[in-house]
Amino acid sequence: MHFTFLGTAAAEGIPALWCDCERCRAAREGSPRSVRLRAQALINGRLLIDCGPDLGVMAQRYALDLGQVRTMLITHEHSDHLYPPNLSFRAQGFCATPLPVMDLYASPSALAELRAWRKGAEEQLFVRCHEVRPFESWTADGFTITALAARHGRPPMVPLFYAIGDGRSHVLYAHDTGPFPEETWDFLSRNRERYAFDLVSIDCTSGVLDVEGTVHMTIAQAAQQRDRLADEGLLRPGARVIANHFSHNGVPAYPELSARLAERGLECAYDGMAVVI
Numbered sequence: 001m002h003f004t005f006l007g008t009a010a011a012e013g014i015p016a017l018w019c020d021c022e023r024c025r026a027a028r029e030g031s032p033r034s035v036r037l038r039a040q041a042l043i044n045g046r047l048l049i050d051c052g053p054d055l056g057v058m059a060q061r062y063a064l065d066l067g068q069v070r071t072m073l074i075t076h077e078h079s080d081h082l083y084p085p086n087l088s089f090r091a092q093g094f095c096a097t098p099l100p101v102m103d104l105y106a107s108p109s110a111l112a113e114l115r116a117w118r119k120g121a122e123e124q125l126f127v128r129c130h131e132v133r134p135f136e137s138w139t140a141d142g143f144t145i146t147a148l149a150a151r152h153g154r155p156p157m158v159p160l161f162y163a164i165g166d167g168r169s170h171v172l173y174a175h176d177t178g179p180f181p182e183e184t185w186d187f188l189s190r191n192r193e194r195y196a197f198d199l200v201s202i203d204c205t206s207g208v209l210d211v212e213g214t215v216h217m218t219i220a221q222a223a224q225q226r227d228r229l230a231d232e233g234l235l236r237p238g239a240r241v242i243a244n245h246f247s248h249n250g251v252p253a254y255p256e257l258s259a260r261l262a263e264r265g266l267e268c269a270y271d272g273m274a275v276v277i
Contacts, residue, residue, distance in 0.1 A: 001169040002044050003199060005273040006058040007037030010176075010205045010216075010247035011080040013054070019248060026253035033254035033270040038080040039175055039245045041201065043164060047071045047143055049173055053083040062272060067099060070141040074106035075175060076152060076159040077113040082106070084117040090125040099126045103140050105147070107132065107158035134160060135187050142166060146195075149184045150177035152215045163195055169277040170236075172200045172229075175245045178214045179221055189232050196236045198277045200229065201269065204243035207250035208260060218250070219243065223264040244269040 014036040015024035027034040037054040048069045059066055074082050090099055104127050106114070111129055114121060122129050132138070134149035143166055150159035153176075161174045172195075174180070188195055202225060205216035212221060226241045235241070243266045251257045258268040 001166050001171065001198075001277040003171060003201075003275045003277065004042045004062070005201070005242075005244065005269045005271060005275075006040040006042055006062065006064075007052070007054055008244050008246060008269045008271050008273075009036035009038050010245055011038065011078065012248060013038055014246065014248045016248045021248060023248045023251065023253060027248075031253045031255070033258075036246060036271055041173060042069075043143070043171070044166065045069075046141055047073070047164065049073050049162065050075055050081040051083060051086050052080045053086070055083070055086045067095075067097065070100065070102055071143065071145075072102060072104045073145065073162050073164075074104065074110045075150070075161055075173075076107065076157055077110040078153070078176070081176070082110055082113060084114050084121070087114075087121065087125050087127065088118070090127070101126050101128050103128050103130060105130045105132050105138075105140070105145070107147075107160055109157045132160070133158065134183070148174075148187065149181050150174070151179065151181050152176045163197070169198045170196060171277075172197045172202075174201065174225075175203045176205070176216060177203050178217055180225060185228070185232070188234055192233050195234055197229070197234055198236050198239055199275055200226065200235070200239065200241045201244045202226065202241060202266075203245050204261075204266075205245050205247045205250060207246060207257065208252065209250045216245075216247075219261060219264055219266070223266060226266065240267060240275065241265070242267040242269050242273075242275070 015027040038052040152159035
């Protein structure tokens with residue numbers, strides 16, 4: 001499995017629009033790994049997690065052939081994770097080459113957001129939408145995927161994160177969420193023979209803040225979730241646990257952030273980071 005962190009920031013990006021805080025200045029003044037686009041990830045060049053406003057920049061920066069993407073997973077409908085206008089450029093007249101149908105999986109509330117943006121979007125944009133709910137599993141394009149309940153947002157939002165396997169390796173992509181809901185822990189524990197992760201990308205939006213998060217996590221909370229995954233037998237030997245989804249409000253520049261995470265046994269994601277499992 002080839003996993004690429006296309007973007008690693010929370011909603012504002014780093015440096016954030018309009019902001020001149022110490023962290024944003026550091027990103028502007030030459031700390032390259034401190035510059036972060038909004039969080040997205042790509043697996044094996046074919047499975048895209050989220051569709052935020054920076055997708056065009058990512059495609060240019062990393063020379064992505066997005067026409068190869070057959071599967072898209074949406075975590076929730078906040079605009080840094082679901083920006084429907086990106087999909088409009090799949091339509092004839094914008095895209096000069098024929099596109100195969102792409103399967104898009106999202107919660108009922110996220111699909112409602114997409115359909116409210118554009119009637120008939122599925123047919124016009126060569127997208128086949130699938131409504132998924134927490135703890136449902138399915139296969140798509142050679143991947144086995146399970147939606148898990150996240151702790152984020154308010155009803156009617158149904159936030160999700162995902163366990164994704166390709167037959168040899170298994171990834172847990174856990175954004176945006178606070179400490180995992182107990183129903184998610186219960187599901188993973190009851191099915192631990194199916195889920196043993198080689199890579200965990202875990203929310204760390206709140207970084208070094210002292211206040212514990214409920215819909216995002218601090219470094220300490222991310223480490224606690226990692227420890228519980230290990231205790232539950234859900235990490236394979238040598239599994240990499242990588243903190244991701246950072247806000248300029250909660251994290252220092254990359255060099256200090258990386259050191260702070262290393263103290264807790266966590267790696268620090270950066271834009272363009274590639275992991276081969």
